[in-house]
Amino acid sequence: MGKKYTMGVLGLGEGRSIISAVLNSDLWDLGCICDLSEELCKERCQEFSITNYTTDYNEMLRNPLIEVIGIYTPDQLHATHIKMALEAGKHVICTKPLMVSLEEANTLLAVQKRTGKTVFVGQSSRYFEPLRRQHMDYMVGKHGDLVTLEAHYISDSRWFLERDWSRQKGFSWMYNFMIHAVDLAAWYLPEIEEVYGMAAVSANTKAYGLEIPDTLKFLLKDKSGRFASVTGCYATPTLGSSVEQSISCTLRGTKGISRGGYPKLQYYTNFEPLEKTAGLQTFDELHPYFFRFEQESHHAGEYQNYIEHFATALHNGETPKPDLKEGIHTLAIMEAMDTSIRTGERVFVDDILKKHIITLD
Template identity: 35%
Template structure:
């Protein structure tokens, strides 16, 4: 079963192996099919994950997804999905405030979990999820899709080879107009905060390269789009972060702006290191970096990889990133290997988000993360 071309040409991040019998592939069951349908479809691009079940409360969504993946069992009962012996990995793509409930139920049912970011958006929920994970021994990968986009993968590989030297400053942003998101997910108006939504991308990138962050100072405001929808949270954030050893991070997000997509990509990550500088971009797929002689090198792999990562010519959705992290997690489970971001790192990044929110609401007052980490049991 193959609905989309897996590759344009060349060798991709996780090469396919059609020789793996379907019965040997780890079964994926997904709850929350507005976003989770992408995970079900992405499973067809992996070599040893197979989509077996999906769950949603909306009959119209179930019908739409059923037309896309006719071989997948669909239900409105999460308990029924968890009871299936052929589900090894549960994908949680429900609204943020339901993540903890759905993760805990999956852990208790003996399943490992992939959860979209943020893994939780509440301190008490973070403590509960950690406690159940420790008791059951189940594992969780946070679906930070940006890390698994090809240009960001290349940037990370070069960093791990030492090509930028010691990272001194990280600068990341995610800017994207979100009219469509308010219509698709009305719960964002008063049920969460954009710091846990869009800002989860640049803040995760800061944490990925800087390691644990000691303190943040942030300011926020509401765009005209946010005011029109009656948004409770800020949808514009500017963040300064610092590690214990004095390295700096800067993150910016704006979710009501008019985009200049040709001039600035929605997501960019710049690493300023002792031996060089690099930048990765999304929606375009460019990795830009300095050579040893100072020459600026542009690697543009969009036309090579777009059929793997996107579902159409206008760069829609995240099929390649979802496929990459599903395969990455499946490999880690099969070999009992380390992986990232796991549950503890995901909750630490949630604490970073919570600190940003607290600082912005206090008009930029610096907030140290130690107190939040202590509240969730990570110190």
């Protein structure tokens, strides 16, 4: 077992899952939890039989026992909260999306460099069992050379539009939801350089008085000429996750094919020797590990996997991935996608980085 790290958790909505992950991990201790709402702090304390809470983020940052801050506040606040944590000398685990724009990217890169602390982006889908297995199979070469991939995140998430912060500047289905699918594509094609896409605002989103594109399709091309398709649909009825996984990633290689997804613990593969139809592996025994609360709505299992990856990497002197630079590159892909749907043009990721004067090498 590696060193034990102590986490302070900021934001106690989905932060509930990270509390569960920390309390169930042999590699972590919980230092303190924090939310502006004292009522929510007390509710979480009661739920998890803990006592240490504060409504003041600065107070949590002053606690010398806390080495890592887990950030689960609304998307628009992540950049500020990461910067505050780094400046207080803490490492950071920040949920997706890392930020909602690239405006603060250079500031964060500079603060990270100055403080020497680590920033890890909690792209939870990478840590769900079928998608984790798919990556392992890919890394040992079972697919051969990757030819193309298809990723999607499709859910009827109109409930999300009821929230205050989904009505504030900076919220979009693309940054909050679709980033899961974009991150999976970028995991396999880390050198995506060009994007093209289309998007529409359905009448269902307009009914909320909002003009946020809820139906999106993109092609992402990497430097070697390989391309991925990425689809998002967020305000129309779905087939249901037993027919079509909410998140899905299909890898098509020269020697084999696989499909992993979320929330079903199902993984389809057809590797050599090839069969007519793919075989199915299920991980139903892990259902209680991944889904610890009501329904299949929270992400405690993925979070436990990623905080353990983080702790092990830090202990071994390695960089836990995805890190700040990778997170910023994914956001540059997203800004290129956003630009493409507004202009109808193909957009280059390097042009976005240049526009913001960001250097990632």
